[in-house]
Each structure stands twice: as C-alpha cells, then as structure tokens.
Amino acid sequence: GAVVSQHPSRVICKSGTSVKIECRSLDFQATTMFWYRQFPKQSLMLMATSNEGSKATYEQGVEKDKFLINHASLTLSTLTVTSAHPEDSSFYICSARGPGTGDEQFFGPGTRLTVL
C-alpha cells in the first residue's frame, strides 16, 4: 500500500514554456502533498506543502507565481512550472500522506525536468 505515482517521469522543454507535473496517490487519500526539488548531488529541498482544497504553503524563496500547485482532489496534486528556464532544470519529487499512511510521507518516483 501507500503508492505514489508521478507523471511524466521525464520531460524536456524549451525555455519559456510551461510544464505540468502530476502526483497521484494510488491507494490512499492524500490529504497533504509535498513538493520537493533536488539538484544533482544535493538534498531534497521542500518547495511547498498543499492540503486538499486549500492553497499551497510555499517555502521561503520559492516563487508561488512561477510554481503553481493545485491539490483539487484527495488523490491528485499538480505542479506547473510556468515560463520555465534552464535554471529550473531539476528533479521534482512529490510525497503524500493521509489517514491511511499513519504518520509518514510516501514519495513518488520523481520527474526529471530539463529546460533547453
């Protein structure tokens, strides 16, 4: 149980375009989802926390107008990177937790974004 999927697993886009990444909880209701970014050889850095039906809470230094998060249902959250630039190239990972996961977050497999 407690499986989280992400789509796409890899995306390459041109600078200036927008990219949407989906995070789904497959076998539990995710009341809270977290979005992380991981640069090469670096740790996971929390970008934002979203509770179903509420606006996301962004970490300091993360532009909420650039990284749009929607958590409209108990099984789906989306992260849209708007007007992507090469410096946004990174590994984006979501995690989710809910009543069925105890106290823990379960991570998705990640999405590798490359902006040309």
Added chain:
Amino acid sequence: QKEVEQDPGPLSVPEGAIVSLNCTYSNSAFQYFMWYRQYSRKGPELLMYTYSSGNKEDGRFTAQVDKSSKYISLFIRDSQPSDSATYLCAMRRNSGNTPLVFGKGTRLSVIA
C-alpha cells in the same frame, strides 16, 4: 551551520562489510528521525523511522538516535551490492504535516 549535516561520501565498501552512516543536526526540537534510500533517478524509499532517542532494528538495518549529542546513525550489516544507493537522513519537529528536513545524502557503493 545547516540544520542537518551529512557527509555526502562517496563511501565504497566490500560486500559483507558493516556500513555506518551518520547525520548530525543542530535543532534540538527534532523528535522524529528517518532514513531513506534513494536509487539513482528514483524517489526516496523509507527505510527506518524512529521517534526520540534509542535504537531500532529491522533485518540488516539498525537505526540509532542520540538526542543528547544530536547524532543519528544507520548501520547496515552484511552489506550487499543491492544496497548501493544514496542514503538520506531526514527529521522533523512534530508528527504529521511538519516539513521534513533532509541531509544531503551519502552515496554508498557496495563492491562484490
């Protein structure tokens, strides 16, 4: 000083060795401590979860927390090539929705 410090390695050991991975932290409010394993280009997978100080054992893995020293460890016994991955420590102050703070991760290679 970063909240969580972890030597990034890389650490290379022969198959069968005992591996010791460590993290130190500065925030005494942390109460929940976790170790994750992350294979290349994959999401982290929870290995061990510990609340407060003490030891926890699960198969070949043992997690230790020493809150007085702000030091946590993960031991892997009889290491296998399949254990080759990056190991991340993580911790948080409270349960539930409190954000996790991660270490940088230690890259481990177990050589057959």
